[in-house]
Amino acid sequence: MRQRKHSWTNSIKNFFVSWLICSFIFGLLFTFIYIQHKESEKASVQGMAERVLVDLESQLDTVDDFLRQSESIDTRCTDDTVRHMRQFVFKNPAVSEIGVVTPRGDLICNSFGVLSKPMYLSEPLKKRGLRYHGPIISEFLQVPAFVLARTRHDGFEVNALLPTDWINDTLHLRKYKELDFVAVVDTETGVPVFLQGQYSLPLNHTVFPLSRSTEIEGRFDDQTQKYLYIKPFKNVPRLAVVVGKSAKYLGMPNPLWLLVLCLLYLASWVGLVLVLNHYDKRLLSSRTLLLDAIYRSELFNVYQPLVNAQNQKIKGVEVLIRWMHPLEGELGPAYFVPEAERDGTILELSLYQIDLALRDLKPILANNNNFKVSFNVNGFLLMCPSYIRKLCEAKAVFNNLTIELTERDVLSEAKIKLILKELVDLGIEIAIDDFGTGYSGLQYLQSFPIDLLKIDQSFVASIGLDNLQSPVLNAVIEMAEKLDKKLIAEGVETAQQADYLFDRGVVVHQGWHYYKALNISELKRAL
Numbered sequence: 001m002r003q004r005k006h007s008w009t010n011s012i013k014n015f016f017v018s019w020l021i022c023s024f025i026f027g028l029l030f031t032f033i034y035i036q037h038k039e040s041e042k043a044s045v046q047g048m049a050e051r052v053l054v055d056l057e058s059q060l061d062t063v064d065d066f067l068r069q070s071e072s073i074d075t076r077c078t079d080d081t082v083r084h085m086r087q088f089v090f091k092n093p094a095v096s097e098i099g100v101v102t103p104r105g106d107l108i109c110n111s112f113g114v115l116s117k118p119m120y121l122s123e124p125l126k127k128r129g130l131r132y133h134g135p136i137i138s139e140f141l142q143v144p145a146f147v148l149a150r151t152r153h154d155g156f157e158v159n160a161l162l163p164t165d166w167i168n169d170t171l172h173l174r175k176y177k178e179l180d181f182v183a184v185v186d187t188e189t190g191v192p193v194f195l196q197g198q199y200s201l202p203l204n205h206t207v208f209p210l211s212r213s214t215e216i217e218g219r220f221d222d223q224t225q226k227y228l229y230i231k232p233f234k235n236v237p238r239l240a241v242v243v244g245k246s247a248k249y250l251g252m253p254n255p256l257w258l259l260v261l262c263l264l265y266l267a268s269w270v271g272l273v274l275v276l277n278h279y280d281k282r283l284l285s286s287r288t289l290l291l292d293a294i295y296r297s298e299l300f301n302v303y304q305p306l307v308n309a310q311n312q313k314i315k316g317v318e319v320l321i322r323w324m325h326p327l328e329g330e331l332g333p334a335y336f337v338p339e340a341e342r343d344g345t346i347l348e349l350s351l352y353q354i355d356l357a358l359r360d361l362k363p364i365l366a367n368n369n370n371f372k373v374s375f376n377v378n379g380f381l382l383m384c385p386s387y388i389r390k391l392c393e394a395k396a397v398f399n400n401l402t403i404e405l406t407e408r409d410v411l412s413e414a415k416i417k418l419i420l421k422e423l424v425d426l427g428i429e430i431a432i433d434d435f436g437t438g439y440s441g442l443q444y445l446q447s448f449p450i451d452l453l454k455i456d457q458s459f460v461a462s463i464g465l466d467n468l469q470s471p472v473l474n475a476v477i478e479m480a481e482k483l484d485k486k487l488i489a490e491g492v493e494t495a496q497q498a499d500y501l502f503d504r505g506v507v508v509h510q511g512w513h514y515y516k517a518l519n520i521s522e523l524k525r526a527l
């Protein structure tokens with residue numbers, strides 16, 4: 001029941017953790033795509049404005065070329081002059097009319113012919129160079145237009161009338177459908193000289209006068225969000241191309257892409273939830289399997305004798321765990337103890353192991369009250385009150401009770417020292433297992449209540465061999481003597497090792513030279 005609750009809360013946790021991770025990653029991805037897309041959309045809007053500008057500039061350049069050449073036009077408006085002007089108008093679809101204006105401001109002739117009565121317009125500007133004025137309604141065609149003009153050396157003005165509709169047609173502006181508007185405007189006032197679409201300007205933003213390319217994004221006076229790009233003409237002063245596009249969907253990727261992104265997001269979310277749940281289940285299942293094994297009594301103890309080398313008598317045992325797996329057969333602790341230590345099942349395992357040992361060893365203790373019983377313990381177990389209670393229970397039966405810890409376990413928690421003192425006060429002996437393999441300093445040997453050191457098998461194995469371990473064994477033995485610690489040699493496999501150790505004063509041995517780990521009936525026979 002507890003496990004089901006655990007798995008349910010874990011699933012909820014995994015659901016939210018996955019959501020957070022995926023949202024974060026996809027949020028970043030979406031922002032990146034949004035910014036990229038917006039920048040490329042802006043670049044494309046700018047590209048359209050540049051294209052309109054280049055097209056229009058080339059048309060205006062042609063007109064300007066004609067106006068420059070008109071220095072040589074005969075201002076008496078001879079037939080040749082009129083013919084010359086007409087030819088140009090016929091060749092240039094954007095131009096509807098060429099006119100000649102006297103220095104007093106009278107239009108005396110145009111490409112349609114000589115005016116019987118000159119029409120007063122306005123005095124030409126004295127300033128030389130190309131200029132424009134407009135927008136105007138052309139006198140003859142009555143259509144919106146603007147004028148390009150140049151003043152000659154003699155003060156006459158030659159001008160060209162460009163109807164805006166004609167320009168729209170020649171530039172094919174209708175192909176820029178995605179733009180809200182394309183306009184050519186006066187850079188001083190912002191008044192459009194011609195316009196395709198719905199012209200509007202940003203609110204709370206002074207755009208004109210302007211002298212260089214500008215881009216603006218914001219709320220416009222038609223209450224929409226727009227992106228505006230303005231680029232002045234190079235060849236005609238005070239004229240600029242302006243294009244505007246709705247900014248509402250400017251950064252929005254193609255809906256198909258959005259759909260793909262959303263599907264990917266959902267898939268990653270679901271995938272991550274499944275992976276985390278699977279991982280949880282794996283953790284859960286290793287614990288569940290071991291708990292089931294305890295419940296089904298598949299775990300059992302073996303006992304490896306500790307032998308007095310002087311009289312060859314068994315003075316006690318180290319209790320070691322085994323699992324009789326229904327499929328895998330007998331499994332050693334290496335297969336399940338590390339996992340049990342990770343997920344905490346070592347507690348249930350160790351409580352069960354003491355119960356088993358109590359049951360198995362009670363008859364032996366009846367004959368030998370001082371029979372030594374040694375358990376493997378770790379730092380985590382010492383922090384569990386239920387385990388300490390169980391040790392106390394065991395101590396009531398096992399008079400000579402030892403717990404084996406590694407250096408790492410002893411030093412893992414500050415509280416351990418106090419707990420060890422309490423256990424020593426109860427009469428429990430503390431041993432350091434695999435002694436010599438840790439990398440910590442040895443000061444703890446004096447500050448902790450440690451009675452016994454178990455020399456690691458690797459040092460015992462070095463006996464008779466000339467390797468790096470050999471001098472360490474002797475050093476450990478000497479140090480134990482000086483510090484007044486008892487010693488047990490682990491992994492004694494040969495008579496040579498046993499003799500050497502005995503000669504050096506190490507009397508209690510454990511190893512295959514004497515006995516392997518025995519099941520309880522084998523132990524009873526050996527005793």
Ligand SMILES: Nc1nc2c(ncn2[C@@H]2O[C@@H]3COP(=O)(O)O[C@H]4[C@@H](O)[C@H](n5cnc6c(=O)[nH]c(N)nc65)O[C@@H]4COP(=O)(O)O[C@H]3[C@H]2O)c(=O)[nH]1
Nearest residue numbers: 319320321332333337376377491492493510511512513517
């Ligand atoms: N090659 C060789 N090996 C020898 C010889 N004599 C004894 N051994 C093996 O050395 C290990 C001694 O136990 P350990 O150092 O406490 O090392 C133990 C201990 O750290 C852990 N362990 C075993 N049982 C328990 C347990 O019930 N609880 C906990 N917490 N750990 C356990 O697993 C480790 C391995 O245990 P085991 O596989 O039973 O392996 C045992 C034993 O079978 C020998 O002469 N030659």
